[in-house]
Amino acid sequence: xxxxxxxxxxxxxxxxxxxxxxxxxxxxxxxxxxxxxxxxxxxxxxxxxxxxxxxxxxxxxxxxxxxxxxxxxxxxxxxxxxxxxxxxxxxxxxxxxxxxxxxxxxxxxxxxxxxxxxxxxxxxxxxxxxxxxxxxxxxxxxxxxxxxxxxxxxxxxxxxxxxxxxxxxxxxxxxxxxxxxxxxxxxxxxxxxxxxxxxxxxxxxxxxxxxxxxxxxxxxxxxxxxxxxxxxxxxxxxxxxxxxxxxxxxxxxxxxxxxxxxxxxxxxxxxxxxxxxxxxxxxxxxxxxxx
Amino acid sequence: xxxxxxxxxxxxxxxxxxxxxxxxxxxxxxxxxxxxxxxxxxxxxxxxxxxxxxxxxxxxxxxxxxxxxxxxxxxxxxxxxxxxxxxxxxxxxxxxxxxxxxxxxxxxxxxxxxxxxxxxxxxxxxxxxxxxxxxxxxxxxxxxxxxxxxxxxxxxxxxxxxxxxxxxxxxxxxxxxxxxxxxxxxxxxxxxxxxxxxxxxxxxxxxxxxxxxxxxxxxxxxxxxxxxxxxxxxxxxxxxxxxxxxxxxxxxxxxxxxxxxxxxxxxxxxxxxxxxxxxxxxxxxxxxxxxxxxxxxxxxxxxxxxxxxxxxxxxxxxxxxxxxxxxxxxxxxxxxxxx
Numbered sequence: 190x191x192x193x194x195x196x197x198x199x200x201x202x203x204x205x206x207x208x209x210x211x212x213x214x215x216x217x218x219x220x221x222x223x224x225x226x227x228x229x230x231x232x233x234x235x236x237x238x239x240x241x242x243x244x245x246x247x248x249x250x251x252x253x254x255x256x257x258x259x260x261x262x263x264x265x266x267x268x269x270x271x272x273x274x275x276x277x278x279x280x281x282x283x284x285x286x287x288x289x290x291x292x293x294x295x296x297x298x299x300x301x302x303x304x305x306x307x308x309x310x311x312x313x314x315x316x317x318x319x320x321x322x323x324x325x326x327x328x329x330x331x332x333x334x335x336x337x338x339x340x341x342x343x344x345x346x347x348x349x350x351x352x353x354x355x356x357x358x359x360x361x362x363x364x365x366x367x368x369x370x371x372x373x374x375x376x377x378x379x380x381x382x383x384x385x386x387x388x389x390x391x392x393x394x395x396x397x398x399x400x401x402x403x404x405x406x407x408x409x410x411x412x413x414x415x416x417x418x419x420x421x422x423x424x425x426x427x428x429x430x431x432x433x434x435x436x437x438x439x440x441x442x443x444x445x446x447x448x449x450x451x452x453x454x455x456x457x458x459x460x461x462x463x464x465x466x467x468x469x470x471x472x473x474x475x476x477x478x479x480x
Numbered sequence: 481x482x483x484x485x486x487x488x489x490x491x492x493x494x495x496x497x498x499x500x501x502x503x504x505x506x507x508x509x510x511x512x513x514x515x516x517x518x519x520x521x522x523x524x525x526x527x528x529x530x531x532x533x534x535x536x537x538x539x540x541x542x543x544x545x546x547x548x549x550x551x552x553x554x555x556x557x558x559x560x561x562x563x564x565x566x567x568x569x570x571x572x573x574x575x576x577x578x579x580x581x582x583x584x585x586x587x588x589x590x591x592x593x594x595x596x597x598x599x600x601x602x603x604x605x606x607x608x609x610x611x612x613x614x615x616x617x618x619x620x621x622x623x624x625x626x627x628x629x630x631x632x633x634x635x636x637x638x639x640x641x642x643x644x645x646x647x648x649x650x651x652x653x654x655x656x657x658x659x660x661x662x663x664x665x666x667x668x669x670x671x672x673x674x675x676x677x678x679x680x681x682x683x684x685x686x687x688x689x690x691x692x693x694x695x696x697x698x699x700x701x702x703x704x705x706x707x708x709x710x711x712x713x714x715x716x717x718x719x720x721x722x723x724x725x726x727x728x729x730x731x732x733x734x735x736x737x738x739x740x741x742x743x744x745x746x747x748x749x750x751x752x753x754x755x756x757x758x759x760x761x762x763x764x765x766x767x768x769x770x771x772x773x774x775x776x777x778x779x780x781x782x783x784x785x786x787x788x789x790x791x792x793x794x795x796x797x798x799x800x801x802x803x804x805x806x807x808x809x810x811x812x813x814x815x816x817x818x819x
Contacts, residue, residue, distance in 0.1 A: 258509045267570035268533030282528040285483040292758060292767040292810040
């Protein structure tokens with residue numbers, strides 16, 4: 190005698206385990222904030238099952254149109270579209286990539302700069318001519334009449350010129366030291382000032398006196414720059430408070446920098462504030478290191 | 481803005497038209513496109529849905545126009561015919577045959593007259609013919625044109641009606657712009673508006689039909705007034721132009737072009753200059769470009785309410801754009817002061 194309860198599907202026979210080739214049906218969840226979550230499944234090119242979760246907000250825009258326009262909206266389709274249902278057909282209509290179009294009065298000047306680089310390269314290459322590596326003639330190396338008889342000129346000259354690359358290298362780094370080089374130089378090789386220093390142009394930012402700057406870590410997420418300023422101003426004049434914040438949530442990331450005018454104030458603050466309890470967390474304060 | 485791509489055509493686009501404005505009511509809800517693949521397509525401009533196709537032509541199509549009440553559609557093409565269609569049903573109403581291809585058709589402001597430009601070929605001279613039209617799908621249309629303008633020197637490539645059907649303006653292969661009487665077809669005025677022997681490729685009338693824009697292979701576009709054919713504005717670009725359009729609501733113009741279709745394969749997309757260029761109508765400055773097409777732009781049409789535009793290219797795509805806020809907010813400092 191079959192028990193009515195046993196005819197119900199067992200929880201263990203969930204569709205997941207039934208047949209791997211069958212896709213679960215599409216799920217639509219109505220969220221309380223008025224949005225819809227649509228979960229669909231499909232197989233990708235590698236035969237793997239892919240779950241796609243889309244959150245959709247439907248906005249209804251009402252528009253008043255002329256009755257003639259409204260009437261045309263209801264037209265039955267004709268020609269090649271005859272019998273097709275309403276709504277755009279994916280085979281003829283698709284949506285392109287987003288284009289930012291911002292009209293501006295100085296459009297010409299901004300776009301010219303883009304082309305400047307390109308034209309410079311072109312100018313450089315304009316005077317370049319084909320030279321043969323073997324005889325320095327006006328043809329490709331492969332076409333050289335002396336191809337099989339002479340070794341390339343560079344090879345012949347190589348033993349004598351061995352010293353020069355090294356000397357060139359030294360000269361190059363020297364030139365870069367004077368910031369005259371055109372090519373890329375790694376930051377730590379720039380200038381004579383040593384690590385962490387960058388191009389002279391940005392000096393005002395980088396040369397800031399780090400000697401009187403404290404690094405504060407283990408700052409609460411809920412902290413505000415104002416709170417920190419209030420706390421640290423007790424020890425002397427604070428020139429800058431920087432609290433790192435998450436770009437998306439706007440909450441503090443957990444560390445901050447405090448700059449003082451006077452290093453002695455900073456030292457005092459460092460001593461007193463290290464281990465200070467702030468919003469349920471114990472602050473750690475130390476002098477900021479140059480990185 | 482996110483353009484809508486319409487892929488109803490298999491060959492390069494030749495002309496796009498929005499449904500016209502009628503007695504000051506601006507519609508623009510329908511979009512009609514012709515291409516070299518013999519089919520005319522009708523679309524809803526708002527979402528890019530294809531309403532239908534008009535099948536019957538047996539040659540490449542060059543031109544399309546719609547009467548102001550959106551009742552009758554006229555098309556012309558390389559099968560040497562002009563055909564009238566019932567817009568709603570897609571049914572052919574009338575066909576006129578010519579000895580040569582039809583390059584341009586246009587309804588007059590009130591929809592009662594239709595002009596057509598025919599090609600000069602095989603000993604036949606280029607002409608402009610004018611037919612009276614009865615704007616009714618049931619009505620019988622006349623068989624013969626009310627008059628014909630024949631060009632003995634240089635053939636016309638484009639033509640348009642002036643205000644109140646008073647004039648017919650034609651653009652010619654040699655860069656001239658001519659003004660003909662709209663009732664009799666007599667030549668009134670003749671101006672060498674563009675460089676000599678540089679073909680005029682497009683003409684677009686302002687909404688009130690008192691001035692118009694022409695563009696040419698000489699890389700310029702010009703605004704001329706209908707009465708005197710005086711050049712009011714000149715826009716200089718760096719590429720041969722195929723199409724020009726005036727935008728309502730904002731004082732802009734849109735130009736489209738790119739190098740010759742036959743040279744496209746030898747140059748990169750970037751050098752090809754396949755962008756829609758926006759110029760300020762009054763200050764003659766370029767204010768921006770819109771990219772997207774893979775080939776030269778053959779035709780541009782602006783929504784009669786100025787809320788968007790559609791461009792058709794040699795690449796076979798129609799791209800329908802709806803303008804963003806930035807487009808409407810943009811104004812020169814002087815313009816802001818005025819308001």
